[in-house]
Amino acid sequence: MYRWLDLRMDISGVWRATFLHPVPIDVNWWYVLGSATLTAFIVQVVTGVALAFAYVPSTEHAYSSLDFITRQAFLGSVVRGLHFWGATAMVVLILAHMSRVFLFGSFKFPREVSWLTGSLLLLLVLAMAFTGQLLRWDQDSFWGIVVLAEQFGKTPIIGGVLAQLTIAGQQVGGATLTRFFATHVFLIPAGIFLLIGVHLYLVVHRGISDPPQPDSVVVPNVELERYERVLATRGVPFFPDVAWRDFAASAALVLAVLLLSVAVGPPAMRTEANPTIVNTNPRPDWYFLSYFALLSLIPPEVENWVILGVPIAIGVFLFAVPLVANRGQRHWSKRPWAVAAVGVGLLAGAVLTVAGDRAPWAPNIDAVQHGALPPSVTAGLDTQQSAGATLFVRRGCWACHTVQGTGGLAGPDLTFVGDRLTSDQLTTRVLNGGRNMPAFASTLTPREVDELVAFLRTLKTKR
Amino acid sequence: MNSSRRQFLTWLSVGLAGLITAAIGVPILGYLLGPLLRPVENEWRVAGKVADWRLGDTKLVKIENPASLPWAGTTAESAAWVRRTGDASFLTFSVHCTHLGCPVNWLDDAQLFLCPCHGGAYYQDGTVAAGPPPRPLFNLPWRINGENIELRTIVLPTENEPQ
16 A cells, blocks of 8 residues: 555655755754744644634624633633644744854855745744734734834835725724734735745755854855765764654643643633723733833834834844855854844843833823722821822822832832922922923812822831 | 747746736735725714713713724724813814824823823823823814714824824
């Protein structure tokens, strides 16, 4: 039977060319990141198809169908969890894989096109992460789409057209969700399949780069011959000599994703998308928290330049790297700028992600609407000071200012402001505002200002 | 086969492939551009009764979206802030922060609009009080019609003033 098929399909020939092709024997654990990314993608395809069996891509029913999947469908929560944690894994792994390839100098001749297709894959994976979050159709999704449209709207000349194409109209509505659904499940995956095909063809055709030694140098004229010599002296069949590590890493990955989806589960169902509920606190998923933070921390004057410029700069960098630096030193110890670029990039990403999660610039609206100052702050106040404490919360001061670890983080911590500022200074500040503080002269009566200042003066180290 | 005939057949094949691509591609591209071509009548919509606002009140109103699709669900409506400033005068604001479009929330006691995303703040008249917004809140066209106040819906992106 096998013989019959093999004679017609040349299975053994294909097997020899792909799985048994020789690779350098010193390929190590650092080389499993790419195959693990592929495994994560397969997990995404399988779980995504499963979710599409029940998800209804209509603005009227998307949220309730997802709620059904999460709460009622048999194993629905696990499948949703697998898709969410698989996405997280895929983003982490593709970044790790790229860092490895960059630091090992594996993108140099003759593997420039592998790097370029990989860069496009990164772009598509991030687009998947973004569009996937939108299909949840909660308030984060809705306002995420609005923010996306607004950013596209800032593009010179074609901004308006681009934004309205994105949301399929003049408002985010019935036509918007289907557009993102089709993009997420058909359009982008088709691109990913195509690019993975090219990427893997190149891996087989040009071979896996050997781990660099401190004296490894790429000279394009002789590189192909050098690699042939490496394979002749140190070559082993990819399967199973080297591939077992890939299977081990992928198994560990899938088990970790499964564990997370059972133990932690998918993201909680929050409020359904609704343009008329403005009392909300929209946040992107973790993938884009760094960008969210960046947009808050840069000066507003340069913002339009950053919105357009940062993606373009990253794109130009990724595409220029293999064209400009396709020869020369491979080992990281000889490429300090490469190490610095990866280090600074990862550090900046991590710092901005943490900042985006804390969002200290955002007012704590919830506190002033529903919260109360801790008793240690309000204890022992006289009538005037107590009235001031109420005003401090009700008039919104607390939304931006911290007192004893409560309230907002946007403005200075006022826990000990009574030590720093006199009554006159406080009054001036409240009435006129400051660098980034509203003026309250028109909101507060003179009596209220006195009450507020009297309260603020009680905020001292020793009372 | 001679080479000029071969060359002709090569170009013929390339041309036919292009024809196939165009025959399918042009209608699909047009279909995807459809939302831009769809005529939208941004009509006056009732936001509420004038008498429901006392002087100085700022309230969130819901207005029906133009051209909303039958399955729009909650997105069939948009919101706007309406503030009464006089007998027959109102200030109307888009809920979208002028920074990046997040929804601003009115804090009545503080007399401020606050944006939850990047900390934009606006005074009661819509001018910027703090944070990154580059300009005041967008105003929406409004009119009083009988006992009602009527608005036109905000259009995204907000750089396009509603017509």
